[in-house]
Amino acid sequence: MPSFGEYLRQCRERHLSEGDKNYSLRKTAQRLGIEPSYLSKIERGDFQPPSEEVIVNMAHDLGEDPDVLLAMAGKLSTDLREIILKRPKLFAQLLRELKEQPDHAILRITREVQDGEW
Amino acid sequence: MPSFGEYLRQCRERHLSEGDKNYSLRKTAQRLGIEPSYLSKIERGDFQPPSEEVIVNMAHDLGEDPDVLLAMAGKLSTDLREIILKRPKLFAQLLRELKEQPDHAILRITREVQDGEW
DNA sequence: TTAAGTATGTAGTATATACTACACACTATA
DNA sequence: TATAGTGTGTAGTATATACTACATACTTAA
Numbered sequence: 001m002p003s004f005g006e007y008l009r010q011c012r013e014r015h016l017s018e019g020d021k022n023y024s025l026r027k028t029a030q031r032l033g034i035e036p037s038y039l040s041k042i043e044r045g046d047f048q049p050p051s052e053e054v055i056v057n058m059a060h061d062l063g064e065d066p067d068v069l070l071a072m073a074g075k076l077s078t079d080l081r082e083i084i085l086k087r088p089k090l091f092a093q094l095l096r097e098l099k100e101q102p103d104h105a106i107l108r109i110t111r112e113v114q115d116g117e118w
Numbered sequence: 119m120p121s122f123g124e125y126l127r128q129c130r131e132r133h134l135s136e137g138d139k140n141y142s143l144r145k146t147a148q149r150l151g152i153e154p155s156y157l158s159k160i161e162r163g164d165f166q167p168p169s170e171e172v173i174v175n176m177a178h179d180l181g182e183d184p185d186v187l188l189a190m191a192g193k194l195s196t197d198l199r200e201i202i203l204k205r206p207k208l209f210a211q212l213l214r215e216l217k218e219q220p221d222h223a224i225l226r227i228t229r230e231v232q233d234g235e236w
Numbered sequence: 237t238t239a240a241g242t243a244t245g246t247a248g249t250a251t252a253t254a255c256t257a258c259a260c261a262c263t264a265t266a
Numbered sequence: 267t268a269t270a271g272t273g274t275g276t277a278g279t280a281t282a283t284a285c286t287a288c289a290t291a292c293t294t295a296a
Contacts, residue, residue: 025243035286040244051284071206076199080210083217084198088189090224091216092198095209097231099201106208109227113215143273153256158274169254242293252283263272 004072005045011062012043032057049073122190123163129180130161150175167191 002010015023022028025043029036032054041047049055055073059066070077084091098106120128133141140146147157150172159165167173173191177184188195202209216224 024241026241036242037244037246037287038285044244046244047285048283054284065207067206067210071203074203076194076202077210080202080213081194083213084194085189085192087221087224088185089183090221090228091213092185092195094216094224094228094231095198095201097228098209098212101231103205103208105231106205106212109231110208110212110215113212113219113223113227142271144271154272155257155274155276156255162274164274165255166253172254238296240293240295243291245288245290247287247289249286250284253281254279255281256279257277258275259277260275261273263270265270266268 003045004049004069005043007069007072008058008062009043011064015062028061031061049075052078121163122167122187123161125187125190126176126180127161129182133180146179149179167193170196 012023012028025039026036029039032039034054038047042050052070052075055070055075056066059069067077130141130146143157144154147154152172156165160168170188170193173188173193174184177187185195
């Protein structure tokens with residue numbers, strides 16, 4: 001699995017190789033509101049991943065999933081954290097149960113809740 | 119709802135008022151491996167809540183639920199964060215669905231997973 | 237061939253986090 | 267009436283987080 005920085009560079013260069021010249025390091029950095037040298041160091045792994053806000057902007061700019069990009073940076077989005085912290089006992093118990101469950105089981109629960117079977 | 123510091127002091131003073139003299143601020147701080155003045159300031163809300171490690175120690179020392187105490191400090195335990203970060207897409211979706219669900223629905227899911235109905 | 241655009245290197249900064257060390261004043265006990 | 271124990275106030279520190287500013291070297295298009 002690539003590191004956060006490597007993955008970021010891959011995404012950006014994919015856009016470039018598809019012919020969109022707006023995905024140079026400088027132009028991308030400008031859209032993100034950060035210094036090009038900062039983005040360079042993040043992509044190269046010289047610096048830690050940036051703040052949640054910048055990562056979410058990156059995800060939107062690159063067409064990636066914010067939660068996945070945040071996870072690659074070792075971060076959990078604030079809204080998810082708050083969902084858990086409002087009912088910590090309940091969610092702690094559920095999550096520790098689901099830890100060992102396969103993907104399809106979690107997906108199935110999600111679907112059933114969506115379908116209002118609760 | 120009391121703040122983290124207020125709640126901490128309530129817990130500690132409960133032990134004291136039940137006659138256990140080991141729950142003075144100084145002795146408690148010593149068991150926790152922190153300075154008494156630091157604990158004093160935390161309880162009074164002069165300082166931010168301490169690190170996850172110290173909060174978990176506090177919970178054990180006071181007979182409280184670590185996840186609840188961490189939540190009062192605005193923190194999520196590392197193990198729960200990691201459960202989510204390993205499958206961010208899956209858990210993000212589930213959590214955002216469960217956000218609006220009542221307690222009993224979440225409890226019911228937890229029980230059914232426990233009982234191996236999946 | 238020069239001007240614009242590319243990435244990168246060096247050297248900082250501001251703010252937050254997570255504490256320690258020690259002195260002080262008050263209170264209960266022996 | 268010492269002294270042991272109580273909580274608190276002042277003043278720091280070390281480390282991490284999240285960046286900026288500017289200079290430099292290389293590349294490409296006019």
